[in-house]
Amino acid sequence: MSTPWAKPEIWDTAAAKYNDAVGRSSRIGAKRLIELSPISRPDARAIDLGAGTGSLTRQLAASFPNLPILGTDISPGMLDALISLDKKKGSQITTQVVDMASPIGGEASEGKFSHVFSTMAIQVLPDPASDGTLGQWARLLKPGGVIAIALWNFDENCGPHAIWNEAATAVDPNYVPPPILTPQAWTGCADLEKGLERSGFLNVKTEVVHLGFDVGKEGFLKFFWESGNPMPVDRQGSFKGDLDKVRVEMEKFLEVKYDRGTRIPLSAAVGVGEKPKTD
Numbered sequence: 001m002s003t004p005w006a007k008p009e010i011w012d013t014a015a016a017k018y019n020d021a022v023g024r025s026s027r028i029g030a031k032r033l034i035e036l037s038p039i040s041r042p043d044a045r046a047i048d049l050g051a052g053t054g055s056l057t058r059q060l061a062a063s064f065p066n067l068p069i070l071g072t073d074i075s076p077g078m079l080d081a082l083i084s085l086d087k088k089k090g091s092q093i094t095t096q097v098v099d100m101a102s103p104i105g106g107e108a109s110e111g112k113f114s115h116v117f118s119t120m121a122i123q124v125l126p127d128p129a130s131d132g133t134l135g136q137w138a139r140l141l142k143p144g145g146v147i148a149i150a151l152w153n154f155d156e157n158c159g160p161h162a163i164w165n166e167a168a169t170a171v172d173p174n175y176v177p178p179p180i181l182t183p184q185a186w187t188g189c190a191d192l193e194k195g196l197e198r199s200g201f202l203n204v205k206t207e208v209v210h211l212g213f214d215v216g217k218e219g220f221l222k223f224f225w226e227s228g229n230p231m232p233v234d235r236q237g238s239f240k241g242d243l244d245k246v247r248v249e250m251e252k253f254l255e256v257k258y259d260r261g262t263r264i265p266l267s268a269a270v271g272v273g274e275k276p277k278t279d
């Protein structure tokens with residue numbers, strides 16, 4: 001399965017800076033997801049799909065030092081960053097390159113995990129409920145295992161998108177931002193809840209978590225213009241006018257409307273469900 005967002009090279013480029021700005025927000029969503037996913041069974045073993053630099057993997061390891069965790073991603077660069085950020089001696093984290101669209105293989109074997117986690121990654125997939133992807137995630141789980149997913153809430157309050165749109169249209173009022181995701185990709189809680197239920201998970205619970213992208217004006221400008229993150233790179237590529245002027249407008253919006261970048265709205269949808277104990 002291929003989408004513009006599921007290419008290792010675009011994430012390899014973003015790996016070095018990912019943890020600074022975006023990782024800060026991801027970690028808040030990941031923390032909540034861990035709280036919603038009790039880890040008590042003696043045979044517990046977790047996999048993180050699209051783990052990136054380990055926003056969830058590393059917090060999970062810190063809370064459950066004896067829990068074996070397989071951090072996986074399509075981008076080797078992201079996994080290298082995850083390992084170098086995991087400074088804990090004796091950590092039970094291992095990593096493997098895995099395409100989450102068809103994850104089974106190697107250490108990511110069928111029925112091996114009590115918990116399948118994924119944060120801020122599933123929306124790169126075009127249609128995860130209908131195309132069988134979630135069915136494959138279920139196959140990774142033991143009977144009664146827990147699936148726990150977080151994704152960006154791409155609603156009208158999504159600050160990073162809004163700031164770009166405002167700055168770009170201030171320079172070119174005719175600019176129409178192209179859609180970020182493919183039409184069936186998930187954008188929030190309703191998609192997550194429906195997708196988990198349609199894929200046969202039980203006791204599905206979802207909620208919206210406020211994250212904020214409050215990295216300050218300079219932090220936002222670095223994220224947008226220097227981090228190599230695929231989202232800003234894609235937005236810049238869609239603009240045919242003078243990007244230097246957009247940057248100037250962006251600085252003004254950050255200064256005034258977003259309180260020097262200390263109030264940039266962003267939220268996540270988080271949800272958990274259980275694999276039935278019998279098929």
Ligand SMILES: C[S@@+](CC[C@H](N)C(=O)[O-])C[C@H]1O[C@@H](n2cnc3c(N)ncnc32)[C@H](O)[C@@H]1O
Binds near residue numbers: 056078
């Ligand atoms: C927005 S980042 C989220 C990273 C991390 N989970 C977090 O919450 O900070 C999306 C991640 O998904 C990974 N990714 C994109 N397509 C993928 C695929 N098909 N299979 C596995 N990982 C993928 C990217 O390399 C990137 O690390």
